[in-house]
Amino acid sequence: MSERLTIWEQARTLGHSRRDFLQFCAWLAAAAGIEASQVGQVVQALETKPRIPVVWFHFQECTCCSESFIRSSHPIVSDIILDKISLDYTETLQAAAGHAAEAALHETMKKYHGEYLMLVEGSVPTGADGAYCCIAGRTALDTVKEAAEGAKAIVAWGSCASNGCIQAASPNPTGATPVHEIITNKPVIKVPGCPPIGEVMAATIVHLLTFDTIPQLDRVGRPMAFYSRRVHDTCYRRPNYDAGLFVESWDDENARKGFCLYKMGCRGPVTYNACGVTKWNGGVSFPIQSGHGCIGCSEENFWDNGPFYNHLTNLPGFSIETTADKIGVAAGVVTAAGLVGHAVLTSIRKRDVINETKK
Amino acid sequence: MAEATYERVYVWQAPVRMYHWINACCIFVLVATGLVIGRPPALMSAGEASDSHWFGWVRFLHFSAAFLMSFAFLVRVYWMFAGNQYSRWDAFIPRNWTRLKTQWREMVNVLRIDILQLEKEPIDYVGHNGLAAFSYFGIFLATIFQIITGAALYAPMSTFWLPGLFSWVPPLMGGEAIVRMWHHAFTWIFILFTMIHVYLSIFHDMTEGRGEISSIVNGVRFVERK
C-alpha cells in the first residue's frame, strides 16, 4: 500500500461502475444527514481525496459492532470501506494473522503517524495493570495509548468503547474503562449502542473519510445526526403514549394492538438513538416495532439502570426491586403514624392549653 | 398565662403569602400529575390513539405548573433580599456563627417542647422557629433540585432556550434514566413535607392560639406582649 488511492479509484478497480459509485455517494449523504445539494461535495471528496488509513481495534467486546457494521445495507460499504480499502488492521476481519497482522499495524502507525483513524471496539480493562485483555503479548491499555498517540481522531464503537457497557457493570471486576477516559487529548467520537446501527457506523466513518472533519457532536460526544433525538420522539407508537394507551402485560390485547410500551419499561423516553428512523437490518424493523421496549442500549449505565421491565429504575444503594415509590410509601406510612402519635400525645399533654385558647 | 395580652404583628408580607399559595397549588398539581406520569393508571384499553390525548394533557399540566412554580420561586428568591426580616434569606440560613448557634439551640428547644413535649409551655416565635426555618431551607433546596432536573428532562422536547440551560445535567448525573429516577424520588420529599407541614400548622394553631393558620392568609400573628 505504498500509494494511497481515492475511494473512487479503489471502487473502480474492484469493478464497481460509475453509477454504483454515485448511488453509493447519494446513499451515504442521506444516511449521514447531509443535504441533497451537498452530494456533489461527497462525490468530489471520494473522487479526489486519498483515503485515510484506518486501524480498528478489538478489546473487551463481543464483536456485535463488527457484526452490525458488515450488515449495513449498502454493498459498497462492506466492499470498499471494510474489505479492501480502508482497514489496515482489524483482528476480526483481516486476512493476515499473527506476526503479519502486527507488522501491518505497526507499519500503518509509523508511516501515517498523525494521519490515521483509530476505531476502537470494546472497553479497556485497567484492573490488574490491564492483564485482563492482552493482544500480541501487550495489554489493551498499552496498545490503545500507543495507537492513540499517532491517531488523527478516534471513534469509539458501541457502548463498550463509549461507556464501558456490560463488562463495566457494577462492581466492574476488570476495571473496564471507555476510551475517552483513557485518551483525553484527542477527539473521541462516540457511536454508542449495543451494537450501534450499521448504517450509523458506516455514515460516521464515511463522514470522517469524506470531509476530513469531525461530525457535529452532542454534549457527550455522539454525532448529532444520529443521536440528537430520543427513540421516543421518533417512535411510531408515540400517539398511543400521548393518548394514554399502554400495554399492561406482554400477552394482553393492548400488546397485540401495538399500544405504547412505556409501562413495560420502555426506555425510549430517555434514550438517544436513531432506531425509530433508520431502524435495523436495512430498515426491516427495530425493537419497539417487534413488540419489545427499548432497553436504552445507547445510554450510559443502561446495564445498571434496571429492571428493564419497569419504567422507573431502582434507587441506588437499596436492594434490587426497590423503587423510589416503595420507599416513599413506607416513609409516608411512618410519617402518618408519627403524626397520629404526636396528635394523641398533644391532646393528652396539652389538653389544658388547647382548652385555654378556646376561651 | 391566663391573662396575657397579645399584640398584632404583621409577619408575612403579601409576596410571601402569595408565594405560599401558588406554591401549594403547584405542588399539589405537580405531585398528582407526576405520580400519574411515573405510573400511568390503566384508564383506557380500547379505542384509537387519535380519539384521545389524556396522557398528553396530564403532562401538559405538569409542565405548566412546573413553569409557574419556577417563576414564583424566582420571585420568592428576589423577596429573600427585598422582604422583611421574617422573609429574608437570613431567616433561613444563619448569617454568622452566633446565629447558627442560636438556631441550633432553637431547634433543640423545638424538638424538646413541641415534638417530644417534655415541657408544657409553648415557645413564642414571631416568624419561623429554628427547626421550621431549617426545614424550609431544605424544601427550597429540594425545589431547586426539582426545577433543575425537571428542566433537564424537559429540554430535549422543547426549543425554548430556558430549559435548555440545564441540558448539562443528565451527562453529569449519568443519563436521563437516572435523572428521571431522582426527579421522581424527590416527589416524596414534597409529599412528606406537606403532611408534616399541614399537621404542625394545625398543631401550633390549636396549642398556641396565635393565628398560625390565619396568618398565611392575612399575614398577621399574635405575639404575647412582654
Ligand code: SF4
Ligand atoms: S413504545 Fe417506548 S419509545 Fe415508543 S412511544 Fe412508547 S415509551 Fe415512547
Ligand code: SF4
Ligand atoms: S430501541 Fe433502544 S435498546 Fe433497542 S437498539 Fe435502539 S436504542 Fe438500543
